[in-house]
Amino acid sequence: MPTQQGNANEAPRPARPPRRRRVRAAPRGVLPGLVTKPLAPYLLPPLALSLPCLPAVTAPSGSGYGAPGVAAMADAVVEYATTEMVPQQSRDEISLSLAVLRRRAPLRLLVFGLGHDSRLWHALNPGGATVFLEEDPAWYRVVRAQSPFLRAHLVAYRTRLDQADRLLAAYRSHPACVPPGGANATLRVRGNWACPLALHNLPPEVYETEWDMVMIDAPKGYFAAAPGRMAAIWTAAAMARARRGEGDTDVFLHDVNRRVEKVFAEEFLCEKFRVAETGRLWHFRIPPVSRRGDADGGRTPFC
Numbered sequence: 001m002p003t004q005q006g007n008a009n010e011a012p013r014p015a016r017p018p019r020r021r022r023v024r025a026a027p028r029g030v031l032p033g034l035v036t037k038p039l040a041p042y043l044l045p046p047l048a049l050s051l052p053c054l055p056a057v058t059a060p061s062g063s064g065y066g067a068p069g070v071a072a073m074a075d076a077v078v079e080y081a082t083t084e085m086v087p088q089q090s091r092d093e094i095s096l097s098l099a100v101l102r103r104r105a106p107l108r109l110l111v112f113g114l115g116h117d118s119r120l121w122h123a124l125n126p127g128g129a130t131v132f133l134e135e136d137p138a139w140y141r142v143v144r145a146q147s148p149f150l151r152a153h154l155v156a157y158r159t160r161l162d163q164a165d166r167l168l169a170a171y172r173s174h175p176a177c178v179p180p181g182g183a184n185a186t187l188r189v190r191g192n193w194a195c196p197l198a199l200h201n202l203p204p205e206v207y208e209t210e211w212d213m214v215m216i217d218a219p220k221g222y223f224a225a226a227p228g229r230m231a232a233i234w235t236a237a238a239m240a241r242a243r244r245g246e247g248d249t250d251v252f253l254h255d256v257n258r259r260v261e262k263v264f265a266e267e268f269l270c271e272k273f274r275v276a277e278t279g280r281l282w283h284f285r286i287p288p289v290s291r292r293g294d295a296d297g298g299r300t301p302f303c
Contacts, residue, residue, distance in 0.1 A: 075119065088115050088217060089254060093281040100213060100250045100283075101125060110211040112232045113218020114143040118150055121215065131206065135219040135227055153203045157219055157227035158196060164230050164260045168267065171197055177234070178301050179241065179289070186242035186289060189235055197234035210245050217254040221261065229253075230264050237268040237302050240286035251284040270303035 089097075094117075101107070106128030111121055114134040122130050132152035134140045140154045159167065171177040176194035179187050190207040192198040214236045220226035233253065240249035251269055256262050257280045265274075269284045276283040 092278045096278050107212035109213045111215045159231050161226045161228035162224040187238040189238050197231050199235040213250045215252045233264045241289045243288040248285045248287045253282045256282045268302045
């Protein structure tokens, strides 16, 4: 008797083929499968939503790098992108100074030393005044030949690195080296030959300018007969004290890992005025003496 499942001797019925879905023909002029409805905003790539409008070009074609400093910046970018030479300072150290330049530029910038980074400092102060002081005649000629647009002076130092300890110990016995009393009393740098730490014979424009920022990365200070940076530090401190315009003087000192730079900075640039540091670079923000009113009673005459 056959069961509900059918007779075992009965041949199985062939399976029905799957039904095909009808594909509606695309309208004329539209490729099959092309999405013709606008996508919802959440389906668009993130970049398409955040990309700003193309800025309008308002300057006439051929204007070139007319804005102050733009051409110098372009030259510096090409220089460092196409050569193996690197600046004397690290990226973090340069960034510390750059923060001040961004905040205060255009400014008056005095740099002790010429180097592979001179073009950079010149470019980072567009519209400002940047002056370099170099003590090595041979190196001065090399850098000036490569970058004749830099405003640089060849200067002479009277000090030697092996005299640093004696100069530090004896400077208070030289009245010309010590700040006089009084809230508005300032030290004279120009023509101050009586103080062995004073750079008394610099070009006139150095004395006639109130520098907003000073970078001390020279002279040489790594062998006994080198000039050392004692006089540069003393002179920068004296100039910052004598400032009469608005604002303070931002002073940057490089190579503070060396003993002489460190002890002279603490004596003349003052620990209480140090506001930042990174790597081998210290940043001091020095107010003029006329706005201090908190002398240390002679223990540290410059602070």
